[in-house]
Amino acid sequence: MNNPAAQSKTFTESINEALVQAMTLDSQMICYGLGATDPKGIFGTTLGLEDKFGKSRVFDMPTSENAMTGVAIGAAIDGIRSVTTHQRLDFFLLALDQLVNSAAKWFYTYGRPVPITIRLIMGRGWGQGPTHSQNLHAWFAHIPGLKVVMPSTAYDAKGLLLSSIFDPNPVVFLEHRWLHNSVSDVPDGDFRIPIGKAKIVRPGKTVTIVSMSYLVVEAMLAADYLNKHGVECEVLDLRTIKPIDWPAIYYSISRTGRLLALDTGHLTGSVAAEVVARVTQHCFDQLKAAPRRLAMPDVPEPSSPGLTKGFYVRANHIVSEICAMMNLSREICEGAPIEPEPHDVPGNWFKGPF
Amino acid sequence: MNNPAAQSKTFTESINEALVQAMTLDSQMICYGLGATDPKGIFGTTLGLEDKFGKSRVFDMPTSENAMTGVAIGAAIDGIRSVTTHQRLDFFLLALDQLVNSAAKWFYTYGRPVPITIRLIMGRGWGQGPTHSQNLHAWFAHIPGLKVVMPSTAYDAKGLLLSSIFDPNPVVFLEHRWLHNSVSDVPDGDFRIPIGKAKIVRPGKTVTIVSMSYLVVEAMLAADYLNKHGVECEVLDLRTIKPIDWPAIYYSISRTGRLLALDTGHLTGSVAAEVVARVTQHCFDQLKAAPRRLAMPDVPEPSSPGLTKGFYVRANHIVSEICAMMNLSREICEGAPIEPEPHDVPGNWFKGPF
Amino acid sequence: MGFMKEINNDFNVRIALNIWKNIYLIRSVEEKIAKKYPEGKMRCPTHLSIGQEGVPAAWSECVRNNDFAVSTHRGHAHYLAKGGSLNAMLGELYGKVTGCCRGRGGSMHLVDTSVGFMGTTAIVGNSIPLGVGLALSAQLKETDQISCIFLGDGAVEEGAFYESVNFAVVRKLPVLFICENNLYSVYSPLSVRQPKDRNISAMVNAMGIQTSFGDGNDPMAVFDIMTKSVKCARSGEGPFFLEFSTYRWREHCGHSYDNHLNYRSEQEFEEWRLKDPLLRLEKQLFDKDVTLEAILVQKRMLIDHEIDLAFQFAEESPYPEASEAYTKVYADE
């Protein structure tokens, strides 16, 4: 990351920069979504685009998620790249026919590429409740023909969004709402991070923690803490969940022999299940302990802060799984960093309402 | 199954009987779907219902999958049970907002039950192609609040459909098109099979094959064959994939120490992944070999019989996985029953077109 | 003032007073939520109805307790107008165990089945087919209930709306669709979402359903239209669609004003504020009978007090136990 032109930027700014960069490189590319041109610009990510690229390339849309996804596909098969955005993944459940029956299968069936990127924001906290908080990325990862990206840093967000946009396939690009204000050094201009490559965000030789999106933040907190107690966790950020970088995971397991797979979605049927299944199938003899998983419980996310206390996967849960796996002392387990107060916001910058 | 009143019936007849039985027991229950009252009656499953129960309780509908799912939910929260049917699961992708955002979460959020059953038929063979053949049950199994049933026999179909209808929760009831003509002894009248209970369809002590829906047929073929060679497979029919009967699976593994998980859907993110993951987490020390999986490949299903040759999971694939797991001889592996000709129909009864 | 002419002998003071009470209650609850939202204790996305009280307040006087209603993310007014418990609504906003969903839903999920208010959903258009299903149930059970479905102008863009109207007409269901056209979906004006000069109710009429259009800020006019259409829907003639013009005063979601964002002009806002349904109705009442002024002062005090108590109740209620989050996912648990 020692790029000379790199500057400290938020995740939101990174997304915005990637969009500007892509629309500059490809003068036909379009960008639309509910609120794409409104004064808030989808949490700031699309601000300024309409001014720079004009009303025909950047536009708001009717509340018609299904048809508007089909519109992107239709334009794509005539060579128009697009980025469409939905402020919550939950709204996009209306558009799955177009995504799965058309976009994902078009190249396979007709041999014509569908270069669309669909940005979905996954909500959490501040009472978002059952239908504004779903992390259903496992669904997308189940569908042949889709690529699915889940960046955890501003840096990755920019590099992966640019790669997604210029990928000839439909890409679902998932932004965790709690990452929008996170900051990292991000290069100016065009730079790409390959889709399908995981990143070792912390090397270690005792346990492999496989993680994605916001949970990388918690994994790092846990790993930093455990490191102080002599447990060296290797934190792998998947970055892309379809395709998954299996060689990177297998290689890490070959050195650690232990796996904890995290997931921001419901446990049953999670991407973490696929990770555990494949690792077990491929690295069975290398495993020193039963693999473990941590994910959201198999219940809808309730709204009340009284009910979401302790609901999310946090560093202390991660520590406790690793303690159990390694038979570490109770003190280590109990000393782990706990859920901050208030627990339902990503930081002081977040004042609601969504 | 030695029920005195049991008679040999097809899967289709069983479904029809269950519907008649349920509508007789609950005089308010309704049943609708595209073609529910047409002369073919959804592959025969709804024939005669309109005559028996009248036009207000049994009806055809507009091609509006999304709203018509919501209609069922609305009626359900006022106490009206319903069975709605879609001739292909693929069409139901239009209705996932209603299923996931409303039906699955209504009881959790509002405390009011949603007693709806949604029958989805999963196509296969005879060139159904990319959008008439999807087995996306893993999606449903990922959603808290849903129950998901996948019967493999006419007997189970009736008993489970009756339980589904009288369950106070939304149930997705998945019928594999290749099972519609399969026959078993099925009791007359009202009988229920509990949701969430797996069945040992063949006991054995060497390998556990976890299976569901049509794949139980192939698993049995493989197990019969292997038995002749001294390998005793225990075939477990999940019957319900949400909730999954974990105790039954763990108990079987505790005796066999070996797992092969089958799935009629795409491999990545399959229910088989969840089975392997959980078994590994819970039975790690009991496993004598790396667990294995067999599922549909991570590609859309093509239409041409030239392309679907060898595409489906068949008894010989199952045998070969078990041979590899157990280091059995090449002869055993190669002698397994192979894909019948023609390979794209479930039997001579099937003459197309869908 | 243009609406003076409407004050004729038909003006029913009793009904007008009831409607006034509804408006005043909704307005005051919403204003108090707006005032207290920045305290950070109501931690959920919250959409206020201030400025839009005219339609629900008049509707309230036209429907029966056992008629059904469903609504949207902006559902406070409809919930209160149907007679939903104020304590339970505020409890829900505060995330308390006394909330109508025991804290599971927040502001966008309100329910009070004891008064036929069956729920609000946070997905645009999502509750429309549910409302149709409730009407189907009423038809099947041969009750004379109707099902009222509130929706915004944005929801008209969802395919589910169209599918729902179609089915309601095909089966002649007792549905009343009530579209509150406030010109915006979040910050997006109608012009970027629907054809210029399209008239929503005329379009919907062509689907084969009876429709009316009315001024949503004229509560007594709303009452007239509602009375007729409720009668139609209840008579078995089939569904009815109503569109009312109205305007949201505050920001789309949250407690503030947001005209400074320039997605709408200050002038437009001021024009609409002059059409305030509360002031309008009060003027009508006082014109009719000047002694009502004193009565309203009294009533205001009572309502204000009720509201204060409800906020106190909500604030003092306990949170649900955190462990509750993991229970009752299934109805047979």
Next chain:
Amino acid sequence: MGFMKEINNDFNVRIALNIWKNIYLIRSVEEKIAKKYPEGKMRCPTHLSIGQEGVPAAWSECVRNNDFAVSTHRGHAHYLAKGGSLNAMLGELYGKVTGCCRGRGGSMHLVDTSVGFMGTTAIVGNSIPLGVGLALSAQLKETDQISCIFLGDGAVEEGAFYESVNFAVVRKLPVLFICENNLYSVYSPLSVRQPKDRNISAMVNAMGIQTSFGDGNDPMAVFDIMTKSVKCARSGEGPFFLEFSTYRWREHCGHSYDNHLNYRSEQEFEEWRLKDPLLRLEKQLFDKDVTLEAILVQKRMLIDHEIDLAFQFAEESPYPEASEAYTKVYADE
């Protein structure tokens, strides 16, 4: 005969002959598919257009090679009318590597991008927004292409249809929606799916789009309407919606007749068969110029021969390698 009066001086023999050729080609291909389907070599769900050739055949003469088209499960006629390769279509039905999708799609998935035929989808309503997206692309690129979207009367019930029309109007896109109303969706008559007496084109008109209705079995009348609406759509005036009445002769899916199922009356069927667009046009031609009879005999022979060759080509083509099924899931593989 009612249509005699239409044979006026405007009747353009050259155009009529072209349209006749299109009808005859489509009819004959479909009849031959029907004949050979029971052999069990075309192993995919197949929906024939026999009886419905009038609209696509006339449309064919109104659009340009680079105009776009998308269609549905019942797409053979549209594919051929746009000039799609017959060999590649039959290859696809036979599941051969020479098929337009190399056997991946079957009858319900036809494509020939060299003539702007962009695809057909097997999900009702699914290709409608795609067609709108193609029009958006044409508008962005400032070409003068139009995008033609074929749909059935059943597709009008899908929310996606309504959402698509709305967006096309909002952005004034060069779209021609062409609804072939054949009265049925599978075995379901309009009466169980749409309001009695609803006129589809009138309803759609109220969405803010220009519309026309025509007799789909009168090819020359279709040609007139098409010519005007194509011109409108191409001129930048925005989208156009056309509804044509027509009738499917054979079963919904498959090769047989199905009147014995009694979902429609034999009488209805016979009435529609008398409206056969092929016979009608032939009569018009012969009335105009009796010497054409001999010319048509010639042309028929040529077309029949072409079709025979295409079937031979398809039957003799090899299947794709089974291993191909696992490749090219992604465009960058």
